[in-house]
Amino acid sequence: MDSTVTSASEENVWGGGNRPLGASYGKLMMWFFLVSDALTFSGFLAAYGFSRFKFIETWPIADEVFTHVPFFHGNFPMYYVAFMTFILIMSSVTMVLAVDAGHNNKKTAVIWYMFLTIIGGAIFVGSQAWEWATFIKGDYGAVETNGGRILQFVNAETGDRVALSEFAKTLPDDRTEHERKNGVWYYDEGYLPTYTVNEVIAGLKANDDVVIRTEQIIQEGELKGEKMVLDRAASLEKIKDGALVVEGANLIRNEYGSRLFADFFFFITGFHGFHVFSGVVINIIIFFNVILGTYERRGHYEMVEKVGLYWHFVDLVWVFVFTFFYLV
């Protein structure tokens, strides 16, 4: 080893203690996690794209599914999601401001900005819960055919959606409920839709202005991009395929159309909502640490910065979910 020539600069390079990426260990590890998490989300969204391209002519139109705003009645496509997006971007901003205040060691400012960030996150998670509840409850109801296709009902003249309750008849029903005392093998009865298929069929026959709208999206002509509406005769023929009444959505079937649509909705927004929720929890922990003066004593607020990275990432993912679920 005595032939080795050591100069000062070489000692700097090989002597250890270098920071080629100029970031601390904790920050690098946070970035590692975020990149892998980004790949997970991309996998989900790519799978959504796969299913959508597979059923490109029958996929539900998001504008017609997400039309509700809390406390208001009527048809407001996308306004509420846009509001949610804005809330999340806003809480991202307060987070950056908290990080910035941390760089300048302003404890009170960090506390306030962290507080606002947590509030924003809570509003977002609450909105998502409401969105789920509305989606699960459904609003018009539909009939599923033997082949698993969804038939919706519209007014023949106006083209507006018609709810099952507006036209379905109530037929005398001789259905008897199976009770525990009568059976050796007994399950509790599951959820029953409000109407039976026969009641919907009778209602359709009786109301001349109600027709069926299928899942099919028209590919050419003036009505391109809209769902195919059958005429009266075809509707009466089509309803014969009806097998089930579907109200709202679950993991097996939903009244909006393709079954996969609801599955992906629950899975992707659920996974994202879980991220937001854990982000809020982590933010609360850091919030109390700031109040207790942990980072003041440590001399730097890098922990706020690391949590901030995670919080912005959640915002970043939402930007993509918003586009691919609600806009495209």
Add this chain to the structure above:
Amino acid sequence: MAHEHKLEIFRGLLKFKSNTSKIWGVLVFLSVVTAIEVALGIAKPTVLTGTNLLGMKLLNWIFIILTLVKAYYIAWDFMHLRDEKSSLRRAIVWTPIFLVAYLVFILLFEADYVYNVYKDGFVKWNF
């Protein structure tokens, strides 16, 4: 931790005096882009929905491009990648972009193939 901030956005077109004002500027920009997206999504101009480009509606391409623009500013200014070393920035950005582009390309081609099989095949699905 790098304490100096780069205070220019839009390639130096807009310079801010402090980091805080840059954050607010980026917020305004992101809100405007979101507003444009929502307005286009509600209006759905036929000029944009009628034109197809590479198998997708022009409107959808606009949405995707605007999304990437938003993602850029969130990552560069909120996650302050702008202030990091370029080696770190490239490692973070190009790895997922490469993998995701690859995955999306394969999956969407495959999906289009499956769509055609369903369409032209002998399986009856609408009954």
